[in-house]
Amino acid sequence: xxxxxxxxxxxxxxxxxxxxxxxxxxxxxxxxxxxxxxxxxxxxxxxxxxxxxxxxxxxxxxxxxxxxxxxxxxxxxxxxxxxxxxxxxxxxxxxxxxxxxxxxxxxxxxxxxxxxxxxxxxxxxxxxxxxxxxxxxxxxxxxxxxxxxxxxxxxxxxxxxxxxxxxxxxxxxxxxxxxxxxxxxxxxxxxxxxx
DNA sequence: TATACGATCACCT
DNA sequence: GGTGATCGTATAC
Numbered sequence: 001x002x003x004x005x006x007x008x009x010x011x012x013x014x015x016x017x018x019x020x021x022x023x024x025x026x027x028x029x030x031x032x033x034x035x036x037x038x039x040x041x042x043x044x045x046x047x048x049x050x051x052x053x054x055x056x057x058x059x060x061x062x063x064x065x066x067x068x069x070x071x072x073x074x075x076x077x078x079x080x081x082x083x084x085x086x087x088x089x090x091x092x093x094x095x096x097x098x099x100x101x102x103x104x105x106x107x108x109x110x111x112x113x114x115x116x117x118x119x120x121x122x123x124x125x126x127x128x129x130x131x132x133x134x135x136x137x138x139x140x141x142x143x144x145x146x147x148x149x150x151x152x153x154x155x156x157x158x159x160x161x162x163x164x165x166x167x168x169x170x171x172x173x174x175x176x177x178x179x180x181x182x183x184x185x186x187x188x189x190x191x192x193x194x195x
Numbered sequence: 196t197a198t199a200c201g202a203t204c205a206c207c208t
Numbered sequence: 209g210g211t212g213a214t215c216g217t218a219t220a221c
Contacts, residue, residue: 044202053202063217080203081215087202100202130203173202197221208210 014090014097015185018045019166021088021099022189025107025158028136029149035108036136038126039158039194042103044171045185046087048096053177056096066144067096074153076133076143083130086138088147088155102129102172102186105194161189 046054066075075087087098104126113135126132145151168184
């Protein structure tokens with residue numbers, strides 16, 4: 001199922017889509033054909049060149065090229081030399097906006113996640129953007145790939161989250177973003193409301 | 196070529 | 209609460 005078609009990313013705002021992504025399921029088809037999956041419980045919206053927290057704020061560079069491409073593609077980048085972050089591009093070509101997926105509730109493939117993360121603690125498997133990429137085995141090879149099953153990493157509907165269960169907060173780790181650091185563009189749902 | 200720093204995490208006090 | 213790991217990227221020289 002192609003979620004980018006289903007939800008018409010290009011006609012909705014990135015902030016709307018960041019909230020809309022909560023409760024959906026991130027799925028990865030592993031090389032042995034089994035599935036790793038989890039429910040999206042935390043997202044952040046990055047809203048183009050004018051948004052001082054967005055990587056595209058400094059214009060188009062080799063790193064941000066994917067964000068300038070069409071919606072429905074993964075933007076994966078390396079952070080702090082050792083972790084990856086997973087984003088979904090949300091707007092039409094030339095309009096660099098994306099959603100950072102910051103947290104999941106693990107569903108399928110939990111034993112493999114434990115091996116990859118080197119921990120037995122389920123609440124520590126996908127509770128952060130770098131952690132969920134490690135748990136899912138997501139690296140830069142997925143950058144610029146389409147979010148469809150053929151690419152092995154995609155999104156499916158799972159649960160509709162009522163607005164009252166969504167909390168908005170400032171985004172994490174962007175103190176440099178001046179007036180944009182206080183924008184309430186981080187969205188979280190209580191994991192207990194997902195199941 | 197050199198340097199500073201980051202949409203993080205694990206581990207420490 | 210604080211700090212080190214570790215390297216791609218942007219920017220300065």
